[in-house]
Amino acid sequence: MAKAIMIQGAGSNVGKSMLVAGLARAYANRGLRVMPFKPQNMSNNAAVTVDGGEIGRAQALQALAARAAPTVDMNPVLLKPETDTGAQVIVRGQRFATMKARDYGRAKAQLLPEVVRSFTRLAQTCDLVLVEGAGSPAEINLRSGDIANMGFAEAANVPVLLVGDIDRGGVIAQIVGTQVVLPPSDAERIKGFAINKFRGDPTLFDDGLTEIVSRTQWPSMGVVPWFEGAWRLPAEDVMDIATRAGGQCKIAVPRLSRIANFDDLDPLVAEPEVTVDIVEAGRPLPLDADLILIPGTKSTIADLAYFRAQGWDIDLNAHIRRGGAVLGICGGYQMLGQEVIDDEGIEGTPSQVQGLGHLAVSTHMKPQKRLARVQATHIETGNSVEGYEIHIGQTTGEDCNSPWLSINGRPEGASRGRVMGCYLHGIFSSDAFCAAFLEQLGTKVQPQSYEAEVDRTLDELAAHLETHLDLDHILRLTEQV
Structure with a gap:
């Protein structure tokens, strides 16, 4: 022993x-x-x-x-x-x-x-x-x-x-x-x-x-x-998430009440050319954001109501009208769709709620949780992406015919113009993909070796x-x- x-x-x-x-x-x-x-x-x-x-x-x-x-x-x-x-x-x-x-x-x-x-x-x-x-x-x-x-x-x-x-x-x-x-x-x-x-x-x-x-x-x-x-180093405690000033590329992240798997943000925080702006309750989403990233959440339906209570849905609409980019990851992806159906009460009281409506998809909550470490390809750039899935819910709909990622030929996520969503966490740890994604936002960076920096x-x-x-x-x- x-x-x-x-x-x-x-x-x-x-x-x-x-x-x-x-x-x-x-x-x-x-x-x-x-x-x-x-x-x-x-x-x-x-x-x-x-x-x-x-x-x-x-x-x-x-x-x-x-x-x-x-x-x-x-x-x-x-x-x-x-x-x-x-x-x-x-x-x-x-x-x-x-x-x-x-x-x-x-x-x-x-x-x-x-x-x-x-x-x-x-x-x-x-x-x-x-x-x-x-x-x-x-x-x-x-x-x-x-x-x-x-x-x-x-x-x-x-x-x-x-x-x-x-x-x-x-x-x-x-x-x-x-x-x-x-x-x-x-x-x-x-x-x-x-x-x-x-x-x-x-x-x-x-x-x-x-x-x-x-x-x-x-x-x-x-x-x-x-x-x-x-x-x-990756933060575990939600209280350790904070705005970190960097370069001119601004990524705004609404701090959801049940935010989950926020390690998605760590490689972006480490990028010198990026400012990650954590938007607290009571503050509007910033007008000058290049990307609004809606993170994962442990309770999609509750945080959808929380998102609206802050007026962030109105800010998001304005951001999209101005041509701004949006990415939803896991629960954030579910929120961007037309509706979230929880008829089995997986997240609490059985319910069916209207989503934010920016992707033509719907999510049906199921009791089985998907847990997997996966390798994928970002369809638009061809970059390899490594990450993990950890979610309940099955998302289907018209915009799934325009997937954002491919996992061994299986479509993953959805996209509509500059609005994107997927279930895959940890994607920004893939250095070449991260650099290519930021370049799509208008910021040219040298690919960082994020995992080597953590080591x-x-x-x-x-x-x-x-x-x-x-x-x-x-x-x-x-x-x-």
Whole structure:
């Protein structure tokens, strides 16, 4: 069995996902076989695995960092929020149920054995498993039946490294307070701590480290300065999506309330000649956009109503009248059609709603979800495209006779003039296609090597952690169980 350590946060969004990715690359560079693992994730930004399931996007990035193929065992439970109180529950890559939060709380204990089995399978294939917690163990009201933090650590007998976020302020209280509120058996499982996202001179926090060590008796693994290259890595959390100024080509992206699989935007954000403008609720779609990109969504019908509530449908009409380009991906593609039919209530109450009407297609929601990694061809330019499908719904209609892509001869998507749509995510990671698409928008660029840039950034992150964390000590912590 491999050694393992669990990275838990003293709060949400302390940078656990990125730390695990950096540690995975650092230890892989040392010659260890590393696997990432997250017992339970909550995210609508998913990735399709080599074994035909879906996991959180962060675990796919961590697998890349570890130079391992992503599998469903890396994230055995994935929660995909559909409403404010309910989510689709994915177990080992496949849809298990749709549950209200309260019902899921009662069901978690039944999922723990499956989670531990996934962990055990991974641990039998490598030297080190890097486990990422979710939220914070200090949420002791959630401890009963927990599978995301200390409940898993206890079941799998894994030691814990606690991480605090100094950028938010109050990091001493974050770390010390976590120890104070935890049950003694959980507090004893924490074998060390680290501070993340420091800006400025880290030596100015020496007295703070001394206080934390004195009050907790936990050793410090180091203080990690803010990693400036973080924006070049795919974001998992929807709160990390932000407008990024670049060149004169402006791509406007309405931030849907249930936006999903927004990694489509990452290669565009990385392109120097492109400005990606994330349009928040209450703001009109910009008049000067070269492209309006309607992204994926976990709830097409709900986000169609949300889109109209912002007045974005009126802005979109005006954009199209001016000759502007539009691309809808997955749920965004469905929204661009004539109607969305959900007579089985897949997304909630059975309904049939009018679409935005810019493509002569209709979508019929079906319970079967399509999960596939595919290679395609962009019909207009002939460029090869790699991506993945992760959707429910079948889209048919007149404009499907003018497909945007071809997958092994099978038409995919639809187009009508400068309005386009498809189900394929991740297409802009294909460098030649991305450059050709931007040229169609009037922007000449040199093809970027996006995936190579992500890989270089992971190496930079690994070197950053080698400099500022005691990686040898962290490995020794794996023996303290």
